Amino acid sequence: MKVLITGIDGYSGWPLALHLARRGHDVVGIDNFVTRKRVKEVGSWSATPIASFPKRQEAAKKLLGKTIQFYKGDLAKYPFLLDVVRREKPDAIVHLAEQRSAPYSMIDVDHAVRTQVENITGTLHLLYAIREASPETHLVKMGTMGEYGTPNVDIPEGFFDVDFHGKRDHLPFPRQAGSWYHWSKVFDSGDVMFATKIWGLKSTDVMQGVIYGTRTPEITDDALLTRFDFDETWGTALNRFAVEAVLGLPITPYGRGGQIRGFIALEDSVQSLRIAVENPPKSSEYRVFNQFDAAYSVNDLAELTHRVARDLGLNPRIEHPPDPRVEAEQHYYNPIHEHLPALGYKRTRNLEDVLREIFRDLIRFRRRIEARRHVVLPTVDWRQADNTGSLTARSHPAPAAPAGSDTPPAAAAAPDTSGTSA
Numbered sequence: 001m002k003v004l005i006t007g008i009d010g011y012s013g014w015p016l017a018l019h020l021a022r023r024g025h026d027v028v029g030i031d032n033f034v035t036r037k038r039v040k041e042v043g044s045w046s047a048t049p050i051a052s053f054p055k056r057q058e059a060a061k062k063l064l065g066k067t068i069q070f071y072k073g074d075l076a077k078y079p080f081l082l083d084v085v086r087r088e089k090p091d092a093i094v095h096l097a098e099q100r101s102a103p104y105s106m107i108d109v110d111h112a113v114r115t116q117v118e119n120i121t122g123t124l125h126l127l128y129a130i131r132e133a134s135p136e137t138h139l140v141k142m143g144t145m146g147e148y149g150t151p152n153v154d155i156p157e158g159f160f161d162v163d164f165h166g167k168r169d170h171l172p173f174p175r176q177a178g179s180w181y182h183w184s185k186v187f188d189s190g191d192v193m194f195a196t197k198i199w200g201l202k203s204t205d206v207m208q209g210v211i212y213g214t215r216t217p218e219i220t221d222d223a224l225l226t227r228f229d230f231d232e233t234w235g236t237a238l239n240r241f242a243v244e245a246v247l248g249l250p251i252t253p254y255g256r257g258g259q260i261r262g263f264i265a266l267e268d269s270v271q272s273l274r275i276a277v278e279n280p281p282k283s284s285e286y287r288v289f290n291q292f293d294a295a296y297s298v299n300d301l302a303e304l305t306h307r308v309a310r311d312l313g314l315n316p317r318i319e320h321p322p323d324p325r326v327e328a329e330q331h332y333y334n335p336i337h338e339h340l341p342a343l344g345y346k347r348t349r350n351l352e353d354v355l356r357e358i359f360r361d362l363i364r365f366r367r368r369i370e371a372r373r374h375v376v377l378p379t380v381d382w383r384q385a386d387n388t389g390s391l392t393a394r395s396h397p398a399p400a401a402p403a404g405s406d407t408p409p410a411a412a413a414a415p416d417t418s419g420t421s422a
């Protein structure tokens with residue numbers, strides 16, 4: 001199959017490209033390198049040094065014996081996107097090119113608007129481009145488990161049966177997102193569902209849990225590494241906890257720490273996207289996959305990180321800062337996830353093994369995280385309308401990487417609009 005990945009330069013886009021190409025699919029990618037730029041905007045960088053896109057392509061060619069095609073561009077530009085879809089006519093498009101950080105969307109009005117306008121515009125442009133140039137293309141759209149929030153009932157895969165006032169229907173399950181970012185995914189879901197119905201498209205909306213890990217089997221060389229964010233804005237809970245333990249900072253489950261989320265290892269996330277691509281729905285079908293393996297509370301993650309870190313000779317401690325988010329800190333959580341296993345998905349990675357792998361990489365690249373230790377602890381508060389002051393104060397005194405760092409400080413400070421550094 002030919003698969004177009006939007007957001008191919010990202011945390012899961014790049015490993016997905018390698019995996020699909022190794023399976024024999026033809027892979028084409030689009031990216032505008034905005035994540036590389038925005039991580040710098042908050043004074044951070046990837047813990048793993050990531051190669052420029054041309055270097056990634058070169059390393060991939062060595063591994064796979066074929067080239068991953070690439071278009072640099074922005075989904076906000078409809079003529080560009082339409083041209084790519086028309087030329088490539090892919091069997092599937094995996095749409096990952098969205099602003100993916102909840103804290104980033106909560107910084108201030110500008111970041112909230114940017115997140116929603118960019119995410120919703122990109123998805124709408126993609127839907128129109130598919131309709132206009134390649135209506136048989138299957139759209140695999142990255143959504144999030146966070147669209148559902150944390151209701152006090154089980155969460156179905158997208159739809160559920162409702163009896164109300166003596167009538168019965170099969171309806172979308174209510175969405176109760178917890179950030180402007182998560183709401184942008186809710187709006188996307190509505191748009192994908194509607195476009196599928198009116199134009200007879202094929203779509204899969206993937207409600208993905210939090211992804212963790214640094215490795216997939218295709219990442220066989222440092223030039224093939226994917227990014228690994230750990231700062232408050234771009235890093236997710238487990239990734240951040242591991243970095244905190246390595247740096248001797250407190251491990252930070254927010255508030256009471258009873259917030260439960262669904263989690264999936266990077267390798268299994270890539271596996272499940274591949275399964276979605278290889279098993280398309282029928283025309284006019286909009287299907288929803290809840291994509292995670294197991295639910296853990298942030299306290300569970302903190303305690304596991306603490307134990308593994310101690311085994312490695314580190315001296316971690318757990319502290320509970322006040323929760324900067326507005327969210328339930330203790331709640332019921334039981335989402336159903338049966339659609340992917342029915343198509344052959346099987347979990348391959350265990351949380352503790354992946355965490356040990358993360359620690360191995362972090363210890364290797366310790367100087368990079370040391371150089372950015374000032375961006376780890378939280379400053380963006382959901383209750384505040386404008387968090388830019390605290391962020392600016394934090395990102396200004398960024399120290400240069402120490403001598404012997406794996407990336408020279410000059411390169412790290414250089415502007416990055418072309419995907420040439422992490």
Ligand code: USQ
Pocket residue numbers: 100101102103143144145146147208209210211235236237238240241252253254255257259261262298323325327
């Ligand atoms: N949390 C802590 N301490 C930290 C960081 C986070 O307790 O230092 C807590 C948060 O308060 C939250 C939970 O961990 O309750 C998850 O937060 P997160 O930052 O790990 O993940 P989240 O903001 O939910 O977003 C991430 C990805 C997003 C994806 C989503 C899937 O950034 O792109 O859509 O996970 S889900 O969480 O299922 O919505």
